[in-house]
Amino acid sequence: MPELPEVETTVRGLAAVLQDRQLTRVETRREDLRRAFPVDLRQRLTGARVSGLGRRAKYGLIHTDRGDTMVFHLGMSGRWRIDPRQAEAHDHLVLETDDGRTLALNDPRRFGSVDLVPTAEMEAWPAFAALGPEPFDLTAGNLAEQLKGRSAAIKLLLLDQRIVAGLGNIYVCEALFRAGISPLRAGGRVSKTRLERLVPAICAVLDEAIAAGGSSLRDYARPDGELGYFSKAFAVYDRAGAACACGGTVKRIVQGGRSTWYCPKCQR
16 A cells, blocks of 8 residues: 555655646546545536645645645555556546646556545544644654553554554554564553654654655556655565564564564564
């Protein structure tokens, strides 16, 4: 599933094409993805000018001058294609701009979604109302408050979008490794000193992944078709049996139905 860096990379790629452009054609090629497209999507977006783009957690945001924001989620396999040479069977939403550019939202597994939300009501939109802070707004202090008294494993708590919005499995594994924290440690027993290492590690991992264009796993690619290459920098993710720099060996376990990779020797 595309995580925060992949969505941020996608939004930046779209901004290069969409910012300040008028949408001259909006076409849905099926009725739904994970859920139905808004019935008035075409009516409300055709002729609108894109006033800005952004991201909240793992959602991409396309703001318009009509006070509407198109919110998209890439699901498991979604990606935007810029100026595709030819249509593909899984191009389910197509946008055209006043300068002749074309963008196609391609989603073979259809686990993604597209919603249209009044921009002024974004914070109250149910999908956003329960979200925690963005990782880049996180501090050791407010994370400590969220974890206080929690017996669940720190790995699982960091994946809880109510605690931190946008973190996913790849980058939680990598951040915990950098901070030297066992993914099995109870959240409420992670010391302030460790949290002061963890928060910068989260931000550094995300920054590096964004700079690298994300991690190309399975179906993900950037809007320009290029592959992200942060996967080449993985220290533990998907590296079971690999040697760690500390002399230990990377191990894979399962937590909450998700795979976790870590080094038992240097992550305590």
